[in-house]
Amino acid sequence: MTRAQTRTADAPRAALVAGDDGRQRCSWAAADAEYRRYHDEEWGTPQHDDVALFESLCLEGFQAGLSWITILKRRGHFREVFHGFDVHKVAEMAADDVERLLADERIIRNRSKIEATIGNARAALELDRPLGDLLWSFAPTPVRPRPESLGDLVTRTPESVAMSVELRRRGFRFVGPTTMHALMQSCGMLDDHVTGCWRSL
Numbered sequence: 001m002t003r004a005q006t007r008t009a010d011a012p013r014a015a016l017v018a019g020d021d022g023r024q025r026c027s028w029a030a031a032d033a034e035y036r037r038y039h040d041e042e043w044g045t046p047q048h049d050d051v052a053l054f055e056s057l058c059l060e061g062f063q064a065g066l067s068w069i070t071i072l073k074r075r076g077h078f079r080e081v082f083h084g085f086d087v088h089k090v091a092e093m094a095a096d097d098v099e100r101l102l103a104d105e106r107i108i109r110n111r112s113k114i115e116a117t118i119g120n121a122r123a124a125l126e127l128d129r130p131l132g133d134l135l136w137s138f139a140p141t142p143v144r145p146r147p148e149s150l151g152d153l154v155t156r157t158p159e160s161v162a163m164s165v166e167l168r169r170r171g172f173r174f175v176g177p178t179t180m181h182a183l184m185q186s187c188g189m190l191d192d193h194v195t196g197c198w199r200s201l
Contacts, residue, residue, distance in 0.1 A: 157190075
């Protein structure tokens with residue numbers, strides 16, 4: 001499932017929900033206060049900062065198989081243990097760091113995902129251009145129409161498939177097409193705020 005669809009499973013199936021502030025929001029944002037903050041301040045906002053994009057890439061990988069709220073509520077801890085997602089510092093992490101993180105209950109203790117985060121940092125350092133330039137090269141053009149309903153949301157697109165293939169070719173892991181579609185939604189390469197959401201106005 002994509003990010004919005006993961007959240008939709010935790011919220012009413014209506015496309016929009018009115019908040020206490022009178023604003024209409026995508027219904028997945030009604031499930032939790034942190035979801036509302038994330039929806040209002042981050043989700044779908046174009047992000048071009050390489051550090052923030054690397055963080056998103058890594059956290060999308062950790063989210064695979066889990067709800068996004070599980071990641072959001074641990075994001076501060078992830079930032080702490082992965083050096084603010086400084087790609088150079090993460091790339092220098094070694095086997096003893098992996099073992100230390102496997103004992104840290106504040107994050108998702110999955111060896112494959114931890115090792116993939118370190119490996120992805122090393123892969124990012126091998127790129128022939130900034131990570132953000134590579135990721136944004138897959139943004140759909142022209143921009144896809146805004147979804148009218150939850151039923152219009154998809155789990156992958158040709159662009160997310162192409163991004164996944166290229167990242168895998170370059171040595172990245174936990175970057176499947178559905179995960180990359182969620183990344184594209186999160187970082188504003190797609191705008192999947194449902195029509196009528198205050199963020200879509």
